[in-house]
Amino acid sequence: MKKVGVLFVLLSALSFSATASKSARQVTVDARFNQLEAEYEKLVNMENQEYNKLKTNADAAAAKLAQLEAQKDQILEKISKIKSASNSRELRSQYSELERGYEAVVKKLDVEIKSLKTTVDNFAAIENLKGSN
Numbered sequence: 001m002k003k004v005g006v007l008f009v010l011l012s013a014l015s016f017s018a019t020a021s022k023s024a025r026q027v028t029v030d031a032r033f034n035q036l037e038a039e040y041e042k043l044v045n046m047e048n049q050e051y052n053k054l055k056t057n058a059d060a061a062a063a064k065l066a067q068l069e070a071q072k073d074q075i076l077e078k079i080s081k082i083k084s085a086s087n088s089r090e091l092r093s094q095y096s097e098l099e100r101g102y103e104a105v106v107k108k109l110d111v112e113i114k115s116l117k118t119t120v121d122n123f124a125a126i127e128n129l130k131g132s133n
Helices: 002-085 092-132
Strands: none
Touching: 002 092
Protein backbone atom coordinates (compact mmCIF):
# COMPACT_ATOMS: atom_id res chain seq x y z
CA MET A 1 0.00 0.00 0.00
CA LYS A 2 2.86 2.34 0.79
CA LYS A 3 4.31 1.59 -2.61
CA VAL A 4 1.06 2.48 -4.32
CA GLY A 5 0.85 5.74 -2.31
CA VAL A 6 4.44 6.69 -3.15
CA LEU A 7 3.82 5.86 -6.80
CA PHE A 8 0.66 8.00 -6.78
CA VAL A 9 2.52 10.96 -5.24
CA LEU A 10 5.36 10.55 -7.70
CA LEU A 11 3.01 10.46 -10.69
CA SER A 12 1.13 13.50 -9.41
CA ALA A 13 4.37 15.44 -9.06
CA LEU A 14 5.46 14.48 -12.57
CA SER A 15 2.14 15.48 -14.13
CA PHE A 16 2.17 18.78 -12.22
CA SER A 17 5.69 19.59 -13.42
CA ALA A 18 4.73 18.68 -17.02
CA THR A 19 1.70 20.99 -16.80
CA ALA A 20 3.84 23.81 -15.37
CA SER A 21 6.41 23.24 -18.10
CA LYS A 22 3.74 23.41 -20.82
CA SER A 23 2.37 26.59 -19.28
CA ALA A 24 5.82 28.21 -19.28
CA ARG A 25 6.37 27.18 -22.89
CA GLN A 26 2.95 28.55 -23.82
CA VAL A 27 3.84 31.93 -22.31
CA THR A 28 7.11 31.94 -24.23
CA VAL A 29 5.34 31.06 -27.49
CA ASP A 30 2.70 33.73 -26.92
CA ALA A 31 5.35 36.34 -26.16
CA ARG A 32 7.28 35.42 -29.31
CA PHE A 33 4.08 35.50 -31.37
CA ASN A 34 3.23 38.97 -30.06
CA GLN A 35 6.78 40.14 -30.78
CA LEU A 36 6.56 38.83 -34.36
CA GLU A 37 3.17 40.47 -34.85
CA ALA A 38 4.58 43.81 -33.67
CA GLU A 39 7.56 43.48 -36.03
CA TYR A 40 5.21 42.63 -38.90
CA GLU A 41 3.03 45.68 -38.22
CA LYS A 42 6.12 47.87 -38.08
CA LEU A 43 7.31 46.55 -41.47
CA VAL A 44 3.88 47.03 -43.04
CA ASN A 45 3.81 50.63 -41.79
CA MET A 46 7.32 51.27 -43.14
CA GLU A 47 6.33 49.78 -46.50
CA ASN A 48 3.22 51.95 -46.67
CA GLN A 49 5.23 55.08 -45.85
CA GLU A 50 7.78 54.26 -48.55
CA TYR A 51 4.98 53.55 -51.04
CA ASN A 52 3.36 56.90 -50.25
CA LYS A 53 6.70 58.69 -50.83
CA LEU A 54 7.13 56.91 -54.17
CA LYS A 55 3.56 57.75 -55.15
CA THR A 56 4.10 61.43 -54.33
CA ASN A 57 7.31 61.48 -56.38
CA ALA A 58 5.66 59.68 -59.29
CA ASP A 59 2.68 62.05 -59.28
CA ALA A 60 5.01 65.06 -59.31
CA ALA A 61 7.07 63.46 -62.10
CA ALA A 62 3.93 62.79 -64.15
CA ALA A 63 2.81 66.42 -63.83
CA LYS A 64 6.27 67.71 -64.76
CA LEU A 65 6.41 65.22 -67.64
CA ALA A 66 3.16 66.53 -69.09
CA GLN A 67 4.44 70.08 -68.80
CA LEU A 68 7.76 69.27 -70.51
CA GLU A 69 6.10 67.33 -73.31
CA ALA A 70 3.81 70.29 -74.01
CA GLN A 71 6.83 72.59 -74.01
CA LYS A 72 8.66 70.25 -76.38
CA ASP A 73 5.68 70.22 -78.74
CA GLN A 74 5.68 74.03 -78.81
CA ILE A 75 9.40 74.11 -79.58
CA LEU A 76 9.06 71.51 -82.34
CA GLU A 77 6.30 73.61 -83.86
CA LYS A 78 8.58 76.66 -83.79
CA ILE A 79 11.39 74.65 -85.39
CA SER A 80 9.09 73.63 -88.23
CA LYS A 81 8.08 77.30 -88.72
CA ILE A 82 11.75 78.31 -88.74
CA LYS A 83 12.56 75.65 -91.34
CA SER A 84 9.80 76.91 -93.60
CA ALA A 85 10.83 80.56 -93.07
CA SER A 86 14.52 79.92 -93.69
CA ASN A 87 14.01 80.03 -97.44
CA SER A 88 14.94 83.69 -97.58
CA ARG A 89 18.62 84.11 -98.37
CA GLU A 90 19.18 87.19 -96.25
CA LEU A 91 18.19 85.65 -92.92
CA ARG A 92 19.07 81.99 -93.56
CA SER A 93 22.12 82.00 -91.24
CA GLN A 94 20.16 83.66 -88.44
CA TYR A 95 17.31 81.19 -88.83
CA SER A 96 19.67 78.23 -88.81
CA GLU A 97 21.37 79.53 -85.68
CA LEU A 98 17.99 79.91 -83.99
CA GLU A 99 17.01 76.44 -85.15
CA ARG A 100 20.18 74.92 -83.65
CA GLY A 101 19.41 76.67 -80.36
CA TYR A 102 15.90 75.23 -80.28
CA GLU A 103 17.21 71.77 -81.17
CA ALA A 104 19.69 71.95 -78.29
CA VAL A 105 16.81 72.77 -75.95
CA VAL A 106 14.82 69.83 -77.35
CA LYS A 107 17.75 67.48 -76.67
CA LYS A 108 17.91 68.65 -73.06
CA LEU A 109 14.16 68.24 -72.74
CA ASP A 110 14.42 64.71 -74.15
CA VAL A 111 16.94 63.77 -71.44
CA GLU A 112 14.73 65.15 -68.68
CA ILE A 113 11.60 63.60 -70.20
CA LYS A 114 13.31 60.20 -70.34
CA SER A 115 14.27 60.48 -66.66
CA LEU A 116 10.73 61.44 -65.64
CA LYS A 117 9.24 58.63 -67.73
CA THR A 118 11.55 56.19 -65.97
CA THR A 119 10.33 57.44 -62.59
CA VAL A 120 6.69 57.11 -63.63
CA ASP A 121 7.24 53.67 -65.21
CA ASN A 122 9.09 52.39 -62.15
CA PHE A 123 6.23 53.46 -59.91
CA ALA A 124 3.73 51.82 -62.24
CA ALA A 125 5.70 48.57 -61.95
CA ILE A 126 5.75 48.88 -58.15
CA GLU A 127 2.05 49.57 -58.11
CA ASN A 128 1.47 46.53 -60.33
CA LEU A 129 3.50 44.32 -58.00
CA LYS A 130 1.75 45.67 -54.92
CA GLY A 131 -1.62 45.10 -56.54
CA SER A 132 -0.80 41.50 -57.47
CA ASN A 133 0.03 40.53 -53.87
